[in-house]
């Protein structure tokens with residue numbers, strides 16, 4: 189890891205003593221609270237210089253995973269190691285990890301500089317070096333000149349930036365981020381995610397980010413693990429998670445409201461609502477197709493609609509920025525739950541109007557595990 193604070197400041201062992209890909213390793217990590225199993229047999233590796241996002245629905249065990257790595261939770265089974273050193277007997281303050289939580293938890297009685305300076309004083313950094321470092325870190329998080337501001341007068345986004353600067357001031361060998369942006373409004377979250385991604389990347393930080401927001405995970409992390417009910421369902425790149433979810437749970441969590449059985453043969457995959465091209469990596473035979481709203485395009489059913497094209501009836505419609513999102517039902521397939529579809533702003537069908545449906549491959553996901 190390249191130190192945020194310059195050379196010679198990291199708490200890690202010398203480069204020559206470590207494996208090239210060392211970093212954080214979890215092996216068979218299981219955490220139980222009484223009768224509740226919050227994490228079950230989790231294996232993970234985050235090589236140094238990489239950021240891993242842990243994504244999943246509420247209650248799936250994300251915070252438990254982060255707290256276990258931090259040393260705030262004792263595993264029931266399994267092993268946590270950093271740079272080859274097993275951590276079970278290493279207390280929280282000796283792990284050298286930095287943490288940023290949803291609520292930044294700043295010291296309300298200190299100003300901005302005082303909050304960041306605190307972490308430097310804990311490391312016994314000299315006074316003049318501390319002043320320079322505070323200035324540099326505040327500039328890094330986009331708060332240059334905010335030294336004397338009271339933290340009680342900051343916006344939520346500014347407070348999170350100070351929390352990040354304070355975490356970086358501790359020069360952590362691993363940064364643990366627990367929903368660091370979730371208290372903020374959408375636009376600010378996106379801005380801060382981009383800034384945070386830049387800080388993590390420029391400093392080659394090793395990190396674990398916990399979030400329930402896939403955009404945030406994909407923006408900030410090299411790889412993402414999807415956790416469902418305490419188990420890792422898939423650890424992959426954003427493209428594969430989005431287009432090749434390993435399980436129906438992952439597909440549904442990543443926005444596929446409908447999952448249909450399909451049959452792959454020759455050049456196409458056929459399902460109840462039509463066909464999509466068969467990708468080269470798709471085996472022949474039974475597969476499943478996940479449909480996001482953008483995977484179904486609806487158009488008013490004119491007289492010329494081709495025979496055989498599925499017809500549906502509009503039940504709900506919501507205007508989005510550049511399209512209209514519909515909920516439709518398919519009278520010929522009464523077993524099919526209501527579907528989400530999109531239509532353009534040019535020709536918006538009315539409620540109860542008949543529409544034709546076309547599959548849009550870019551809005552579909554392919555599940556090949558059966």
Ligand SMILES: Nc1ncnc2c1ncn2[C@@H]1O[C@H](COP(=O)(O)OP(=O)(O)OP(=O)(O)O)[C@@H](O)[C@H]1O
Nearest residue numbers: 221224225226245246247248249250251252253400
């Ligand atoms: N201290 C505790 N005592 C008992 N059960 C707990 C405790 N902490 C968490 N749990 C349970 O463990 C499971 C995982 O909780 P955890 O907070 O890790 O999930 P999460 O994915 O972070 O959820 P959220 O996104 O809502 O914060 C849940 O069923 C939760 O109720």
